[in-house]
Amino acid sequence: MLQKKMKYIIVAALLLALPLVFIGNSYFLLLLCTGMIYVIAVSGLDLLFGYSGQISLGHAGFFAIGAYTSAILSIKLGIPVVFSMLFAAGLATMFAVLIALPAARLVHHFLALITISFGEIVYLFVAHADPLTNGFSGIGFIPSPSLGFLVFDTNMKYYYFLLVIVAVLLLFKNRIIRSRTGRAIIAVRENIYASDGIGINVKNYKILSFALSAFYTGLAGALYAHLIGFISPESFTLNQSIIFLTMLLLGGMGNFYGPIIGALVLTLGTEYLQVLGNYQMLVYGSLLLLIVVFIPSGLINVVNLRDLKKILHKRTTVKENDANA
Amino acid sequence: MIGSIYGLIAMGYSLIYSASGLLSFTQGELLMFGAFLGLTFYKYANLPFVISIALTIAIMFMVGVFIESFIIRKLVKAKANLIFIVLATIALSIVLKNFAMLVWGSNVFQFPQIFKTGFVKIGDVNVDPTSIMAIVVAFIAMLILHFFMNKTRFGTSMRAAAQNPLAAKTMAINVSRTTYVTWGLASALAGIAGFLIGPVYGVHLEMGTMIGLKGFAAAVIGGYGNMYGAIIGSFIIGIVETFTAAYISSIYKDVISFLVLIAFLILKPRGIFNSKVYDEE
Numbered sequence: 249m250l251q252k253k254m255k256y257i258i259v260a261a262l263l264l265a266l267p268l269v270f271i272g273n274s275y276f277l278l279l280l281c282t283g284m285i286y287v288i289a290v291s292g293l294d295l296l297f298g299y300s301g302q303i304s305l306g307h308a309g310f311f312a313i314g315a316y317t318s319a320i321l322s323i324k325l326g327i328p329v330v331f332s333m334l335f336a337a338g339l340a341t342m343f344a345v346l347i348a349l350p351a352a353r354l355v356h357h358f359l360a361l362i363t364i365s366f367g368e369i370v371y372l373f374v375a376h377a378d379p380l381t382n383g384f385s386g387i388g389f390i391p392s393p394s395l396g397f398l399v400f401d402t403n404m405k406y407y408y409f410l411l412v413i414v415a416v417l418l419l420f421k422n423r424i425i426r427s428r429t430g431r432a433i434i435a436v437r438e439n440i441y442a443s444d445g446i447g448i449n450v451k452n453y454k455i456l457s458f459a460l461s462a463f464y465t466g467l468a469g470a471l472y473a474h475l476i477g478f479i480s481p482e483s484f485t486l487n488q489s490i491i492f493l494t495m496l497l498l499g500g501m502g503n504f505y506g507p508i509i510g511a512l513v514l515t516l517g518t519e520y521l522q523v524l525g526n527y528q529m530l531v532y533g534s535l536l537l538l539i540v541v542f543i544p545s546g547l548i549n550v551v552n553l554r555d556l557k558k559i560l561h562k563r564t565t566v567k568e569n570d571a572n573a
Numbered sequence: 574m575i576g577s578i579y580g581l582i583a584m585g586y587s588l589i590y591s592a593s594g595l596l597s598f599t600q601g602e603l604l605m606f607g608a609f610l611g612l613t614f615y616k617y618a619n620l621p622f623v624i625s626i627a628l629t630i631a632i633m634f635m636v637g638v639f640i641e642s643f644i645i646r647k648l649v650k651a652k653a654n655l656i657f658i659v660l661a662t663i664a665l666s667i668v669l670k671n672f673a674m675l676v677w678g679s680n681v682f683q684f685p686q687i688f689k690t691g692f693v694k695i696g697d698v699n700v701d702p703t704s705i706m707a708i709v710v711a712f713i714a715m716l717i718l719h720f721f722m723n724k725t726r727f728g729t730s731m732r733a734a735a736q737n738p739l740a741a742k743t744m745a746i747n748v749s750r751t752t753y754v755t756w757g758l759a760s761a762l763a764g765i766a767g768f769l770i771g772p773v774y775g776v777h778l779e780m781g782t783m784i785g786l787k788g789f790a791a792a793v794i795g796g797y798g799n800m801y802g803a804i805i806g807s808f809i810i811g812i813v814e815t816f817t818a819a820y821i822s823s824i825y826k827d828v829i830s831f832l833v834l835i836a837f838l839i840l841k842p843r844g845i846f847n848s849k850v851y852d853e854e
Contacts, residue, residue: 303656305663350839358797360598360659361789362838365831368786376824486782490663497660530675533667540661541647 267407277403281475283515284410285468290495290507291421292464297493298501299425300457301437302352303360305489306367310340310462312374312484314469316381319390319479329393333470340466341459348458352451367489375481386480390473406475413471417464422504424460433457434502465492487529494536498547509547576811577711581766582788583795583803584718585759590797591735595645595658597756600763601785602666602673607633607764608771608780609677616685626710629768630761637760640665641753666785674778684772707769714765715804718758722800731755783827787814790834809833 270276293307317336321327327335343366351362374381381387392401393409400409424430432453435443444450473479491514499510521531585600607629614625644665648658722728734741734751742748767781774780791810795802813833817826 297656301656303659350835354838358793358838360596360656361793362835364786365790365834369828369831372825372828490667493660527671527675529667530671533664533671536664537644537661537668540657540664541644 263411264408267404271404274403277407278475279516279519281403281406281410282472283512284407284414285472285475286492286495286511286515287414287508288417288471289465289468290492290499290511291418292461292468293492293496294501294503294507295421295424295464296457296461297496298503298506299430299437300433300454302454302457304363304458304461305360305486305493306347306363306365306370307461307465307492308484308486308488309363309367309370310344310465311469311472311488311492312370312481313340313343314466315473315479315484316374316387316469317466318470319387319473320380322391322474323387323389329391329474330395333393333467333474336470337463337467340462340469344458344462345455348455352454352458364486364489367486371481371484371486374484381481384481386478387473388478390477390479392477393474410471410475413467417467418504418508421464429453429456490536491532494532494539497536497539500547506547513547575814576808577708578766578770578784579788579791579807579810580804581711581714581762581769582784583791583807584715584800585762586789586792587795587797587800587803588755588759588762590792591732591800595649595655596662597759598659598662598785598789599640599666599669600759600788601781601783602669603633603636603760603763603781604767604770604784605776605778605781606636606669606673607767608776609673609682609767610764611768611771612682612684612776613677616682626765626768629764633764634757634761636764637757638753640760641756645756646749646752670778670781679778681775681777683775701773703772707773710765710769714762718762718800727751727754787830790830790837793834794837 266280267277270280289307289311292310293304296302296304314333314336317339318329318332321332321335322329347362347366351359354362375384377383392399392406394400398405400406425434432443432448433456435446435448436450436453440450472483495510495514496507497510498514499508500506518528521528582600582604585603586597589595589597610629610632611625614620614628615622618625620628644661645658648661720728722732730741730746731751731754733744734746734748735755738748741751766784770780770784787810788807791806792803793806794809795804795806810830810833814826814830817823817829821829
């Protein structure tokens with residue numbers, strides 16, 4: 249127990265000290281911040297796809313709603329950023345419930361379709377509703393968030409701001425999954441009829457997971473807007489939804505660490521793949537295809553130490569058997 | 574015009590769905606691919622129109638067979654969750670799109686005019702002859718498919734395999750062959766559609782994505798898995814779109830199409846011709 253606590257303390261200390269290493273490298277910090285935002289968004293998708301088994305190809309829509317709502321509220325109405333972010337996440341949640349009400353009944357490919365349509369509608373709206381969203385020119389000069397006298401205006405400060413949020417959200421996610429609600433959500437994923445039979449309200453739990461998921465992704469969108477300070481419709485296309493899915497599948501779904509690994513690996517990885525230029529999406533597509541065909545359970549299960557030990561152990565016993573024979 | 578293109582795409586979706594209960598998101602990209610192939614044969618290789626469309630169809634058929642036997646079959650054999658198969662087709666569509674970018678680049682290409690005259694007068698309206706040709710060819714393709722499915726031995730065995738693979742197998746039908754032929758046909762249909770729409774809207778990388786989604790919408794509206802429903806659904810979507818563009822705004826024509834789709838998914842998810850869509854039945 250003490251050892252376990254020590255482990256957490258060490259991890260926390262490392263995370264806190266990490267920016268100090270890159271003190272002159274503001275760009276790398278920005279990259280880390282982006283990665284952490286993706287961790288939040290992908291964790292949201294994980295709650296939906298990983299735990300409740302419902303696919304969404306429209307998460308860029310929630311991301312966009314979060315980003316645009318928070319940006320517009322803070323610029324046009326001067327609402328403090330922290331509140332505008334929460335409001336934005338709330339609005340994304342509301343949209344999710346609206347979508348989920350009919351969508352929760354559909355089989356997955358129709359669900360995929362309705363979420364794609366949702367994402368496309370949000371994208372088209374954002375791109376063409378000029379008076380509100382400034383169309384393709386995008387919205388610039390989005391203010392940084394602040395808490396009292398603390399203003400998170402540099403990448404370093406934003407890193408710590410995000411660290412706290414990510415920690416809170418991930419712990420909360422873990423709490424939900426292990427609660428009665430979480431178990432019900434997983435039960436629905438595993439077997440709809442059985443969970444219906446033991447008195448779980450299937451529809452409500454599906455809608456709930458949609459709502460939770462959208463809250464995470466919407467908040468991530470808002471955090472993204474205030475980090476970069478500029479948003480335009482190109483960041484919220486169907487490609488973005490697919491990138492979220494690739495991250496989730498790469499890391500491994502229905503898992504605490506999966507989204508973290510997937511989001512960080514791909515964010516940093518793409519940065520170094522910048523040399524590929526236009527071929528980036530080709531890499532993403534091929535990667536997604538390879539993952540789906542060969543390692544559908546994600547990286548986390550490939551490099552799972554306990555399994556590795558088991559496999560090694562099996563090998564040795566097999567060898568022993570061979571020797572005996 | 575646009576309705577008949579959607580029709581070809583939607584029929585592809587329905588074919589695949591009724592044959593294997595699977596859903597492919599690659600149709601739109603296959604259309605783009607077919608358009609590029611057609612462009613290559615017709616414009617750069619200078620082949621006659623009929624030969625280049627035949628070549629396009631043949632190659633697209635092979636592409637469909639290839640997709641089924643190397644990706645889809647593997648996933649089905651591994652008893653993968655349906656969601657993963659959907660995801661694989663999405664991944665495949667990204668790969669196709671970017672592969673096309675590697676080969677042909679990301680410019681918009683003009684298809685050379687197929688007919689010498691600019692316009693044909695029908696009554697008081699000037700109509701582009703390529704559009705008429707598109708409608709005619711699409712209609713012929715639909716008719717051929719109809720007769721193939723209903724009047725030939727192989728078509729009948731395809732329908733049998735789709736209805737009940739096990740029973741079909743006991744009747745000595747080669748189910749694995751009917752499955753890949755189905756995928757091949759769907760892909761060929763998308764190829765034809767691409768070839769037909771190329772001269773009207775130009776050939777570029779993004780051309781397939783939206784049409785693919787709309788074709789999907791059409792298939793849903795008609796009742797998923799029903800070939801004839803797909804055609805009717807396509808004309809509904811085509812008409813809705815054209816009227817929106819004419820009377821409301823061309824910017825929002827896509828939005829309206831999606832709203833119609835969502836409305837159908839909510840109110841009448843079985844489409845005009847009932848088909849099974851619910852998760853819990």
